[in-house]
Amino acid sequence: MWRASSTLTCCPNENQTASQSGEPAMTQSNAVSATGGMAKAPSFAASLGDFFYQRRWSWGSVFIGLALWEFISRVIVGSKLFLAAPTQVVYALVDLSGSGEMGKHVWTSTLEFLLGYGVACVLGVALGFVMASSKAGKQALQPWVAGLYATPTVALAPLFILWFGIGILSKVVVVAVLVIFPVTINTETGLRATPTQLVETVRAFGASSRQIFFKVSLPSALPFIFAGFRLGIGRGLIGVVVAELFGARAGLGQLISQSAETFNMPNLFAGVTVLAAAGIAMTGGFAWLEEKLLPWRD
Amino acid sequence: MSDAPVKLSVANLSKRFGSLEVLQDITTQISSGEFISIVGPSGCGKTTFLRIIGGLEQASLGDAHLDGRRIEGPGADRGFVFQQDNLLPWRDILSNTEIGPEINGALSPEQRANTLRLLKLVGLEGFENYYPRQLSGGMRQRVNLARALAVDPALLLMDEPFSALDAQTREIMQTELSRIWEEGRKTVLFVTHQIDEAVYLSDRIFVFARRPGRINEIIDIDLPRPRPLSIKRTPRFVEYVDYIWKLIEEDVRVSVLQEHTG
Ligand SMILES: Nc1ncnc2c1ncn2[C@@H]1O[C@H](COP(=O)(O)OP(=O)(O)O)[C@@H](O)[C@H]1O
Ligand SMILES: [Mg+2]
Numbered sequence: 001m002w003r004a005s006s007t008l009t010c011c012p013n014e015n016q017t018a019s020q021s022g023e024p025a026m027t028q029s030n031a032v033s034a035t036g037g038m039a040k041a042p043s044f045a046a047s048l049g050d051f052f053y054q055r056r057w058s059w060g061s062v063f064i065g066l067a068l069w070e071f072i073s074r075v076i077v078g079s080k081l082f083l084a085a086p087t088q089v090v091y092a093l094v095d096l097s098g099s100g101e102m103g104k105h106v107w108t109s110t111l112e113f114l115l116g117y118g119v120a121c122v123l124g125v126a127l128g129f130v131m132a133s134s135k136a137g138k139q140a141l142q143p144w145v146a147g148l149y150a151t152p153t154v155a156l157a158p159l160f161i162l163w164f165g166i167g168i169l170s171k172v173v174v175v176a177v178l179v180i181f182p183v184t185i186n187t188e189t190g191l192r193a194t195p196t197q198l199v200e201t202v203r204a205f206g207a208s209s210r211q212i213f214f215k216v217s218l219p220s221a222l223p224f225i226f227a228g229f230r231l232g233i234g235r236g237l238i239g240v241v242v243a244e245l246f247g248a249r250a251g252l253g254q255l256i257s258q259s260a261e262t263f264n265m266p267n268l269f270a271g272v273t274v275l276a277a278a279g280i281a282m283t284g285g286f287a288w289l290e291e292k293l294l295p296w297r298d
Numbered sequence: 299m300s301d302a303p304v305k306l307s308v309a310n311l312s313k314r315f316g317s318l319e320v321l322q323d324i325t326t327q328i329s330s331g332e333f334i335s336i337v338g339p340s341g342c343g344k345t346t347f348l349r350i351i352g353g354l355e356q357a358s359l360g361d362a363h364l365d366g367r368r369i370e371g372p373g374a375d376r377g378f379v380f381q382q383d384n385l386l387p388w389r390d391i392l393s394n395t396e397i398g399p400e401i402n403g404a405l406s407p408e409q410r411a412n413t414l415r416l417l418k419l420v421g422l423e424g425f426e427n428y429y430p431r432q433l434s435g436g437m438r439q440r441v442n443l444a445r446a447l448a449v450d451p452a453l454l455l456m457d458e459p460f461s462a463l464d465a466q467t468r469e470i471m472q473t474e475l476s477r478i479w480e481e482g483r484k485t486v487l488f489v490t491h492q493i494d495e496a497v498y499l500s501d502r503i504f505v506f507a508r509r510p511g512r513i514n515e516i517i518d519i520d521l522p523r524p525r526p527l528s529i530k531r532t533p534r535f536v537e538y539v540d541y542i543w544k545l546i547e548e549d550v551r552v553s554v555l556q557e558h559t560g
Pocket of ligand 2: 344345346
């Protein structure tokens with residue numbers, strides 16, 4: 001480490017003191033937060049209690065909301081034809097799951113979502129790359145991307161069903177159309193935002209343009225690209241449901257529209273509940289994934 | 299000058315940006331193992347000169363040869379230490395330091411050992427797995443230096459590497475650089491606007507004049523090595539600083555005035 005030098009006429013600042021002792025003292029807060037939960041292991045019950053206590057206002061608010069809903073639907077509305085109570089929704093969920101019907105709907109919707117979303121992410125990144133790296137590409141694509149992103153393309157769902165039938169293909173297309181634009185725009189923005197000094201730095205070591213792309217531009221754009229993926233989740237879910245509403249053999253949107261036609265409110269709400277859970281889980285899972293994959297961000 | 303072989307040879311090098319003549323007819327030779335500083339008023343083309351030697355910019359006229367080979371572009375035979383540390387925020391300190399060998403396909407267990415040795419040399423042992431944002435400005439500049447040394451360059455190019463640091467950290471970095479240089483005796487081209495920094499570190503100082511940028515005078519610094527920081531208070535040292543300051547004073551005045559009046 002530091003040579004103990006008699007020539008040091010001034011006091012070294014704190015950071016140097018830290019490195020002098022060979023201990024990364026200045027960054028200790030970071031190191032601790034990285035291993036945060038492992039410092040001591042509290043009992044499971046205690047940590048569960050803590051989990052509820054820390055968020056007591058959220059739990060309370062949710063509980064009161066559900067209770068109000070139960071009260072309104074059973075006492076004030078009083079008819080399952082107009083509004084299902086939370087307990088009735090739970091029964092419906094159990095029933096639908098037991099009969100395997102829910103499984104069928106969830107499987108269909110999941111497949112449509114994953115295919116459309118996957119295709120859109122791959123194509124979106126590719127388009128964004130073309131727009132960021134070629135002036136002609138940018139000029140040619142820009143009007144379409146900007147125009148179609150601003151258009152509520154979900155309104156085209158009936159058209160896609162006309163073209164591609166009531167099978168899963170039409171839904172995959174709707175999802176892909178909704179997801180692709182935020183991914184494209186974010187990829188382009190992210191690649192363009194690459195700091196030029198970082199590019200210069202690796203160029204000074206003799207990096208090829210391919211190396212510059214993979215070692216600098218792409219990693220630097222990743223937070224933007226991920227934000228695009230995250231935006232795409234909500235839009236993709238809307239796409240699945242709306243496309244299924246306009247005509248499908250199975251899927252959560254089909255369950256919802258069919259339940260609405262037969263005034264089966266518990267089933268309708270069961271479908272909505274599953275969708276809400278899927279949205280929350282995917283957005284949360286994504287935040288977790290970003291944390292894992294981009295640990296260098298603040 | 300020493301009798302060491304010529305490391306860098308610059309011949310009639312000129313550079314224009316459009317109608318702006320930034321460098322005019324620079325000819326000089328630098329011996330192996332020399333520590334050369336370039337001082338001069340801001341805008342006189344110091345950065346441009348370094349970038350041309352680094353291969354990041356093309357000369358308009360003339361050329362430069364490193365170890366007898368004409369400089370055509372960037373390469374791992376030069377290590378560039380930029381004014382900003384320019385560390386890649388998504389890489390930890392170890393892989394930031396190793397990016398030069400990585401780009402040149404030279405990663406190996408021996409290289410890894412060398413990288414660890416360099417991090418130790420710049421006082422960052424134990425920080426290999428930290429991210430740049432977890433380090434102070436001074437520590438990041440050390441990584442910047444270690445990264446340039448990791449390609450084992452024939453020539454080290456440094457563009458005001460300490461200018462973003464506070465005065466105390468800066469003085470410490472000067473002693474550190476001096477110590478590191480004495481261990482490896484690399485050939486160094488060091489740009490600074492701080493005259494005492496140049497005198498403290500250098501064997502020779504190129505004083506640039508502006509509009510167009512050219513070498514006005516070359517000063518041999520005849521001070522014994524190793525140099526303790528206290529040498530900065532000796533009469534010889536102060537004489538050197540005064541002399542160089544007088545050389546560029548007028549130029550600096552003009553350049554400051556121009557900056558303020560546009
Ligand atoms: N890429 C460029 N295009 C046009 N002018 C430039 C460029 N780079 C530098 N210059 C100009 O060249 C002159 C010298 O710049 P520079 O080498 O950065 O000076 P120094 O590092 O000595 O302050 C300045 O007037 C600057 O505006
Ligand atoms: Mg400069």
